[in-house]
Amino acid sequence: MGNNMKTLIAANWKMHGNLSWVQKSAEFRALFPAKSKNISILLCPPAHMLEAMARASEGLDISVGAQNCHDQATGTYTGELSAAMVAETGATYVILGHSERRASFGDTDSWVATKTSAVQKAGLKPIVCVGESxxxxxxxxxxxxxxxxxxxxIPADADGRNLVIAYEPVWAIGTGLTPTIEDIATIHDHIRGCLTTRFGAKVADKIQILYGGSVKPENAKEILALKxxxxxxIGGAGLDMKSLAAIAALV
Structure with a gap:
């Protein structure tokens, strides 16, 4: 892990919650008041909450991210949001290629790549998800x-300095199952090696690689301690601010 790299704790709320949940940013900060230089907090609510959540999180040192966006800037894409539209809400991150989107919405590697390019061009930071069944x-x-x-x-024009990778073993998401610590370490080391080949060690060493797959307070400390x-x-545990604060406290 690169020097001075912050630990990023990201909560993916998926299709949960309502507008009253925008107060969860303040709830989290009340439970975890310390604004550490070593940790970043990211909340990724459903799209209808993005702008309100971004406003509610101002001054709390909490970032807000979208769970997806389209790769095109504009057009006849009913129900979609462009990266620029996401940026207008005040969000600063976008999750791309989550296994649920790959499985249910046709998000292929190539489509994730064009989305990643669009997100970076919009000044946002993509969190590109990968993982095996x-x-x-x-x-x-x-x-x-x-x-x-x-x-x-990862597109050919990707800026490695503005990129996050999330490893999510598909079979561990929402199942309560977790790979062994050795398995997690092996895959993360492999990802770092792939990134080094692609971007060079200087850039790759500073790319945050997140682990996602049934992370909870009971197992987070051991996972987050890996190199x-x-x-x-975080999925389910990220819906409850007490659980999220408990995980953050382990960093």
């Missing part, structure tokens, strides 16, 4: 799959 892991193909996803999901784990992309 249980079948792929049991077949011994986890590193191959993750490496292929990285190669296909190449620079934070966590």
């Amino acid at each position: 249980r079948t792929e892991r049991e077949a011994g193909h986890a590193e191959e799959v993750v490496g292929s996803q990285l190669a296909g999901s 190449d784990v620079a934070g966590a992309l």
Whole structure:
């Protein structure tokens, strides 16, 4: 992990909550008042909350991110938001290629790559998600799959200085299952190696690699202590500010 790299604790709320949840940023800060130089907090609510959440988080040292965006700037794409539209809400991050979107909404590696390019051009920071299925892991193909996803999901014009990667073993999301610490360390080391090949060691060493997959207060400390784990992309535990604050306190 690069020197002076902050630990990023990101909560992906998926399709949960309502506008009253914008107060959760203040609730979190009340539970975790310390504004540490070593940790960054990111809340990723559903799209209808983005602007209100960004406003509510001002002065609290909490960032706000979208869960997806389209790769095109404008057009006949009913129900979609462009990266520029996301930027107008005050959000500063966008999650891209989450396994649920890859499985249910047709987000291919190449589409994630064009979205990543659009997000960076809009001045936002993409969190590009990669991860293997249980079948792929049991077949011994986890590193191959993750490496292929990285190669296909990061565009040729990507700025490695404005990029976050999230490793999410698909079979561990929402299941309560967690890979062994050794497995997590191995994949994160592999990802760092792929990034080094792509961007060079100087840039790659400063790219945050998050772990996502049933992260909770009970296992976060051991996971976050790993050398190449620079934070966590949290699902269920990120909906409850007490759990999120408990995880942040372990950094």
